[in-house]
Amino acid sequence: MGATTVAVLGSTGSIGTQTLEVMRAEPDRFRAIALGANSSVSELAAQAAEFKPAAVGIGDPGLVRELRAALPAGVEVLAGPDAFADLAGRADVVVNGVVGFAGLGVTLAALRAGRRLALANKESLIAAGPLVQPLRAVPGAELIPVDSEHSALHQCLAGQASAPERLILTGSGGPFRGRGAAALREVTVADALAHPTWSMGPKITVDSSTLMNKGLEVIEAHELFGVDYDQIDVVIQPQSVIHSMVTFADGSTVAQLSLPDMRLPIGYALAYPERIGTPFGAIDWSAMGSLTFELPDTDTFGCLNLAYEAGRTGGTAPAWLNAANEEAVAAFLDGRLRWHEIATVIDSAMQHHDGAAADSVDAVIAADRAGRCRAADAVVGIRS
Template sequence: MQRVAVLGATGSIGTSALDVIARHPETMRASALAAGRQVEALLEACRRHRPDDAAIADEAALPRLREGLREAGLSTRAHAGMEAIAALARDGGSDTVVAAIVGAAGLDSTLAAANAGKRLLLANKESLVLAGELVMAAAREHGARIIPIDSEHNAIFQCLPADGDCADVRRLVLTASGGPFRGRDRASLAEVTPAQAVAHPKWSMGPKISVDSATLMNKGLEVIEAHHLFGLPANRIDVLVHPQSLVHSLVEFVDGSTLAQLGLPDMRTALAVGLGWPRRIASGVGGLDLLAQGRLDFEAPDTDAFPCLRLAFDALRAGGTAPAVLNAANEEAVSAFLQGRIGFLSIPALVEDALAALPARPAASLGALRDADALARASTRAALARHAI
């Protein structure tokens, strides 16, 4: 029986993971669930999946979690705080950890799972952006198997040999839907609202990831993530806009062959790959009817209208603490945009300012990366007043 800890259980990826797990009751179960603030949604998931442990990041919500578990007649143990969630990733009676906590907040639990040698289904891209070298080193040292759950990296994972060897790979090509504003020029984006930015045309995602998709920062973060996952430099990673979101990524090999993974835009496919690997298991997702879908289009990304992708490549090439600065500044800027405090175009402007103000330093330790993260957040918060609307 595979025991799975789902961190970020109330988000779109967490709920998709639980859907796949529930389809295979003879071979897997959700042994631990963790969420941020949505205690009622966490309780509903506990009633449905009956885990051994449940944790809520918001410590003020612990009494309600305990009360709700008691009312449901569950023996599930209640925990609170990010340290408790990291402990569940490390010690929570699980073989597999689904790391789906959004943002830099997911780093500690991701590292804990890697240090514990777990099968790590990684959907928290910020962990690799912020501390990719440390996470990958921990996985190698402790025998953790990282299976990426982002559809693009999962597609690359599926196209590579079983051992993940990239020696014969010429380049990786990540695809991007283009988000809700594909085809628009920079000037037309000035009046974009948060509601428009979170209305993704293909994927059902949380607000922060949806905004990142709209700015193309999501793809930039995925480029950095791909560098760490597959060990290729920036000049061997490309991005193509593919609005149908059916081709999830491509791998070009040195002999001229290109392999692509195709499927409907549903995260359950990638999760089923991670949960079942090296076998294939049912995900609940239907097959792809190419005749019904029609044409497949590809185009180059517009980095003038959407400079966040260019900024991510710049941060990857700079190395050291630059990706951590990029990620932290972006998180602060996106939060301010979602609150209606700044405009859409201020997001890349704030990120670019942070990268200029905080040149890359060596990223030799987690402490150095956390310092860079904190400095970038402080710098971006201080700059918000200049962009206020």
């Protein structure tokens, strides 16, 4: 059997570069035939020189000439908003590492083409879950989550004949764990980006600091595994060694443990149902100390409750929430919003949700646009 072909979309981001590390470790097993980045021309060209894909995509069409000049001869170049979706139909496995709502097109295209989707872009599933679900029934289509928590749940549920009683999503608590609201009023962007255990991109790192990342993961778990929101719990596990757990009706709890290393869930998604041979995240049990647990402080970290509320509301509410959060986080990273105001902006935006159904791509796009507009208005209102 030949090597598994892989399209890495968002190849210059955190998930993309770590995917290429996994592929470097097992070069006979995986072959990159497509790479895609939004605007990082030099890094994308360097990746193409090393991995020799048949095609690359660039999100910004204005960079095509610069990219062509930097690429090895014979590499096809696609550009613009549809480039990544086109590339998603060309490989056995599609790694969706595109950041934010922009990853929706890749998710839909990969599943429509009957490919295995290694999904790191949780926003597309959260915003458009009702559109994604029927595509999972396309012959050949398969969705394997790359998020460490959902990969853990997938591993805990694999081969189980009984439905789970509860899903328990664990989280590190982020850089502000244990700090009250008063102590967080003047935290900086640098403070929010100083994650204690994971190395991630800025947007997801800020989401981790507010616990919105965990809230989005609750919605994603509901969509992935069909479990009711009342059966999904969040527990803080500061060491980031237990990545999630599943409890069954007989009282048994199954957990997945490893050191915090995103290359493990990436490798799991690439090789499933087999496993890669490189032990990313392996634990030295002789050196492992205590594993501790806490309940999340939802009074200080209000984004978690906002996500549960949006998930239970359903329809386009999760899309609206995701859009408002992206807008609020961007404002924080730009210095236009303080950290503790992120939840305030999202809550304000959600008060205007129109109750629309997520029954088409146009409806989801409209909800995304409206959520951003309401959040942008809330940011201006706070600053005025």
